[in-house]
Amino acid sequence: xxxxxxxxxxxxxxxxxxxxxxxxxxxxxxxxxxxxxxxxxxxxxxxxxxxxxxxxxxxxxxxxxxxxxxxxxxxxxxxxxxxxxxxxxxxxxxxxxxxxxxxxxxxxxxxxxxxxxxxxxxxxxxxxxxxxxxxxxxxxxxxxxxxxxxxxxxxxxxxxxxxxxxxxxxxxxxxxxxxxxxxxxxxxxxxxxxxxxxxxxxxxxxxxxxxxxxxxxxxxxxxxxxxxxxxxxxxxxxxxxxxxxxxxxxxxxxxxxxxxxxxxxxxxxxxxxxxxxxxxxxxxxxxxxxxxxxxxxxxxxxxxxxxxxxxxxxxxxxxxxxxxxxxxxxxxxxxxxxxxxxxxxxxxxxxxxxxxxxxxxxxxxxxxxxxxxxxxxxxxxxxxxxxxxxxxxxxxxxxxxxxxxxxxxxxxxxxxxxxxxxxxxxxxxxxxxxxxxxxxxxxxxxxxxxxxxxxxxxxxxxxx
Numbered sequence: 001x002x003x004x005x006x007x008x009x010x011x012x013x014x015x016x017x018x019x020x021x022x023x024x025x026x027x028x029x030x031x032x033x034x035x036x037x038x039x040x041x042x043x044x045x046x047x048x049x050x051x052x053x054x055x056x057x058x059x060x061x062x063x064x065x066x067x068x069x070x071x072x073x074x075x076x077x078x079x080x081x082x083x084x085x086x087x088x089x090x091x092x093x094x095x096x097x098x099x100x101x102x103x104x105x106x107x108x109x110x111x112x113x114x115x116x117x118x119x120x121x122x123x124x125x126x127x128x129x130x131x132x133x134x135x136x137x138x139x140x141x142x143x144x145x146x147x148x149x150x151x152x153x154x155x156x157x158x159x160x161x162x163x164x165x166x167x168x169x170x171x172x173x174x175x176x177x178x179x180x181x182x183x184x185x186x187x188x189x190x191x192x193x194x195x196x197x198x199x200x201x202x203x204x205x206x207x208x209x210x211x212x213x214x215x216x217x218x219x220x221x222x223x224x225x226x227x228x229x230x231x232x233x234x235x236x237x238x239x240x241x242x243x244x245x246x247x248x249x250x251x252x253x254x255x256x257x258x259x260x261x262x263x264x265x266x267x268x269x270x271x272x273x274x275x276x277x278x279x280x281x282x283x284x285x286x287x288x289x290x291x292x293x294x295x296x297x298x299x300x301x302x303x304x305x306x307x308x309x310x311x312x313x314x315x316x317x318x319x320x321x322x323x324x325x326x327x328x329x330x331x332x333x334x335x336x337x338x339x340x341x342x343x344x345x346x347x348x349x350x351x352x353x354x355x356x357x358x359x360x361x362x363x364x365x366x367x368x369x370x371x372x373x374x375x376x377x378x379x380x381x382x383x384x385x386x387x388x389x390x391x392x393x394x395x396x397x398x399x400x401x402x403x404x405x406x407x408x409x410x411x412x413x414x415x416x417x418x419x420x421x422x423x424x425x426x427x428x429x430x431x432x433x434x435x436x437x438x439x440x441x442x443x444x445x446x447x448x449x450x451x452x453x454x455x456x457x458x459x460x461x462x463x464x
Contacts, residue, residue, distance in 0.1 A: 033248045033249065034069060034246055034247070034248055035062070035246070035247055035248065035249075036244065036245070036246050037060075037062050037244070037245045037247070038242065038243070038244045038245075039059070039060040039061075039242070039243055039244075039245075040076070040240040040241070040242050040243075041056055041059065041174055041176060041240050041241040041242075041243070042054075042056050042240075043238045043239070043240060044176065044178070044238070044239055044240070045236055045237070045238050045239070046088060046178065046180040046236070046237060046239060047180060047234060047235070047236040047237075048180055048181075048182040048183045048184070048228045048232060048234035049180060049181075049183070049184060049190075049225040049226045049227065049228045050179075050180050050223070050224075050225055051177075051178070051179050051180075051220050051221065051222060051223065051224045051225065051226070052176060052177070052178045052179075052222060052239075053175070053176070053177045053178075053220075053221055053222035054175070054176050054222060055173060055174070055175050056173065056174040056175075056176070057106050057171065057173050058100070058106070058171045058172070058173075059095075059172050059173065059174045061171075061172045061245070062159075062245055062247050063159070064159050064249065064250075065157075065158075065159040065160050065161065065249070065250040066155075066157075066158060066159050066247045066248065066249055066250055067150075067154075067155025067156060067157055067158075067247060067248050067249075067250050067254045067256075068136075068137075068150065068155060068156040068158060068245065068246075068247050069149060069150050069155060069246040069247055069248060070148045070149040070150065070244075070245070070246040071095065071136075071137040071148055071243065071244075071245055071246075072143065072148055072243065072244045073093050073139070073143055073241050073242065073243040073244070074090075074143055074144055074241070074242055074353070075088050075090050075178060075239055075240070075241060075242075076239070076240055076241075076242045077237060077238070077239055077240075078237075078238050078239075078240075080242065082144075082353035082354070083239060083353065084351065084352065084353045084356050085141050085348075085353075085356040085359045085361070086181065086187065086351070086356050086358075086359070087180070087181065087182050088178050088179070088180055088181070088239060089141065089178065089179045089180075089181050089190070089191045089359075090140060090141055090143060090176075090177075090178050091140055091141075091177040091178065091179060091191070091193075091220075092138060092139070092140040092175075092177050093138055093139065093140075093143070093174065093175065093176050093177070093241055093243075094135040094137070094138035094174070094175040095135055095136055095137040095138060095172060095173070095174055095175075095243075096122065096134060096135050096136065096172065096173040096174075096175070097122075097123040097124075097136050097158065097170065097171075097172055097173075098120055098121060098122050098123055098170075098171055098172070098173055099120070099121045099122075099123055099164060099165055099168040099169065099170060099171070100119060100120055100168060100169055100171045101118070101119040101120070101167060101168055101169075102167055102168065102169055104119035104120075106119075106120075121165065121168065122134050123163070123170070125258075125259035125260065125261060126258040126259055126260055126311070126404075127260055127261070127280070127310070127311060128260060128261065128262055128263070128266065128268070128280050128282075128308055128310070129261060129262075129263050129266060129280050129282035130280070131279075131280070131281075131282075132263070132280075132281070132282040132283075132284060133261045133263060133282055133284070133399070135175075135261075136156065136158075136259060139322065140322060140324070140360075140397075141324075141325075141359050141360050141361065142322070142323075142345070142346070142360045142361060142362050142363045144353065144354040144361060144362065145346055145354055145361050145362025146320060146362045146363045146365065147320075147365045149246070150257065150317070150318060150403060151317060151318070151367060151370070153253055153254060153255055154254070154255045154256075154257050154317050154403070154405060155247075155248060155250075155254045155255070155256065155257070156256070156257060156259065156403070157250060157254070157256040158170070159250070160250070174241065174243075176241050177220075178239070179191060179220060179226065180234075181226070182228075182232075182234045183228040183229050183232030183233075183234055184197075184226055184227065184228050184229070185197070185227050185228065185229055186227075188325065188358075189215075189226075190220075190226035190227075191324075191325065192215050192216075192324070192325075192393060192394045192395050192396070193215045193216050193217060193218075193219045193220035193394065193395045194214065194215035194219070194394055195209060195213065195214060195215055195218075195219040197226050197227045198219045198220055198224050198225065198226055198227075199225075199227070200219050200224060203218040203219070203221065204218075204221035204222065214287060214394045215287070215394025215395045216285045216287075216394055216395030217284070217285060217395060220395075255405050256405070257317055257318075257403040257404060257405050258312070258314070258403070258404045258405075258406060259401070259403060260310060260401070260402050260403075260404060261399055261400070261401055262306075262308060262332070262381075262383050262399065262400040262402070263282035263283070263284065263306075263397075263398070263399055264286075264304050264305065264306050264330075264383055264384075264385040264398030264399070264400075265282055265283035265284060265285065265286050265304075265306075265398070266280050266281065266282045266283075266306050266308060267280075267281045267282075267283070268280045268281070268306070268308055270307065270309065270380065280308075284397065285395045285396060285397055286304065286396060286397075286398070287392070287393065287394050287395070287396070288302045288326065288387045288388075288389050288392065288393040288394075288396055289302070289389065289392060290389055290390065290391050290392040291389045291390065299388075299390075300388060300389040300390050301328065301386055301387070301388065301389065302386065302387045302388070302389040303384060303385075303386050304384070304385050304386075304387075304398060305382055305383060305384040305385070306382070306383050307380050307381065307382050307383075308380070308381055308383065309378055309379060309380050309381065310375055310377070310379070310381070310404070311377075312377055312404075312406055313374065313375045313376045313377040313378075313379060313404075313406070313407070314374070314375060314404040314405050314406040314407055315368075315370055315371055315372075315373065315374055315404065315405045315407075316340055316341065316366070316368055316373040316374070316375060316402055316403070316404055317367075317368070317370065317403045317404065317405050318365065318366065318367060318401075318402065318403040319332065319340065319341030319343065319365065319366035319368075319400065319401065319402045319403075320341075320343050320363050320364075320365045320366070320400075320401050321343035321363055321385070321398070321399065321400050321401075322363065322397055322398075322399040322400075322401070323345055323360060323363070323385065323387070323396070323397065323398060324360065324393070324395070324396045324397055325358065325359060325360055325393070326387045326388050326391075326393045326396065327345045327360060327385070327386070327387050327388075327396070327398075328344075328345065328386045328387060328388055329342065329343065329344040329345060329386055330342070330343050330383070330384060330385045330386065330398060330400055331343075331383075331384050332381060332382070332383050332384075332400050332402070333381065333382040333383075333384070334375065334379060334381060335376075335379045335380045335381070335382075340366075340373055340375070340381070340402075341366035341368075341373075341400075341402065342364075342366070343363050343364050343365065343366065343400070344363070344364045345360040345362070345363055345364075346360065346361055346362035346363065346364065347359065347360060347361065348360075348361040370405075375404065383398075383400055385398030
């Protein structure tokens with residue numbers, strides 16, 4: 001009997017340790033594991049009116065098999081001071097994952113290779129515009145006040161050696177598109193890339209720009225100039241994109257998420273028959289025509305929408321939209337009309353970096369409680385992008401970024417959850433309930449053991 005009780009005590013002690021140790025280990029791991037790396041892009045030089053649209057290959061990036069937790073960026077000068085949007089407008093920055101053949105040589109800065117060469121291969125996000133919007137990370141003027149943190153215990157998996165094709169290495173590309181608007185005749189027109197202000201008739205690939213194309217990316221490519229006020233003098237200056245990456249080492253506790261980017265200009269149509277394929281063609285930008293002057297003061301709203309389906313479903317972990325000046329917000333709806341995420345622009349009200357009046361300096365984000373917002377496989381989603389049409393806007397964008405955890409990727413553990421801030425929370429009540437039960441069981445076993453021992457030795461137990 002004594003041997004049996006000792007075994008019971010040992011088993012209960014082990015169970016108690018199993019119940020408590022995941023809580024302690026997870027807390028310690030999540031308090032200490034997040035690492036931060038800060039880098040600067042290669043230098044780019046701007047002067048009033050000049051455009052930079054550079055592609056930098058093999059940029060500095062954390063090494064190893066890791067999970068990205070956030071990626072933030074901003075334009076800074078040589079003294080590392082933030083540069084305001086009304087001086088240098090950050091049209092966009094993009095970071096693309098790609099594979100490069102070992103031994104292949106490419107300069108740190110090169111034109112857009114478009115990855116036509118066999119030495120390079122894009123490792124795109126999960127969709128939907130894999131041929132046009134293949135970046136992993138990217139924002140525009142809203143970069144300083146848009147949250148990008150991926151909630152615990154989720155992460156964007158990169159550096160997995162099993163995903164790299166034989167003979168290749170994982171690398172990262174940075175695209176920076178910035179416009180120096182100091183002294184410009186029409187600052188908004190310059191940021192919207194109006195062709196008349198850039199005095200161009202051909203795009204960067206020497207293709208004719210037709211009269212119906214009023215403004216957009218085809219008119220503000222690298223080294224073009226937007227018209228400045230006559231006599232304005234401004235000095236050249238060296239600028240950089242400073243980017244900050246937070247990440248953790250990959251382990252089995254991290255749940256990978258898929259990156260999906262939806263574009264409101266996508267021409268995709270749902271096939272009428274199952275088994276048929278329909279490709280996505282995302283035009284990236286569009287124009288917003290001004291409404292009639294008679295109703296302009298009543299608040300004109302231009303609405304554009306599309307319907308798409310994701311290749312796979314799962315839990316929505318994060319969502320945010322991307323818009324240009326004039327944007328009034330975007331919403332992603334489920335097939336039943338429910339709101340999956342609504343993202344609204346934050347407009348600046350001053351002059352300091354991060355609060356520039358008239359510019360979108362941030363976009364609101366969605367962090368649903370894990371498991372509360374789901375997308376089913378094959379579900380038709382509706383994406384709506386709204387702009388003010390009180391005046392004309394050219395080259396605007398309507399994108400929606402979402403992070404989705406597929407069901408097969410989710411960790412099955414009753415000990416983990418997340419709160420509204422995205423930080424990991426151990427289910428303390430469950431843990432301590434198990435611990436309490438274990439302690440009570442140990443006490444009961446000890447009492448029984450003493451009683452049995454007392455009887456065997458001729459003594460009565462004094463415990464009741």
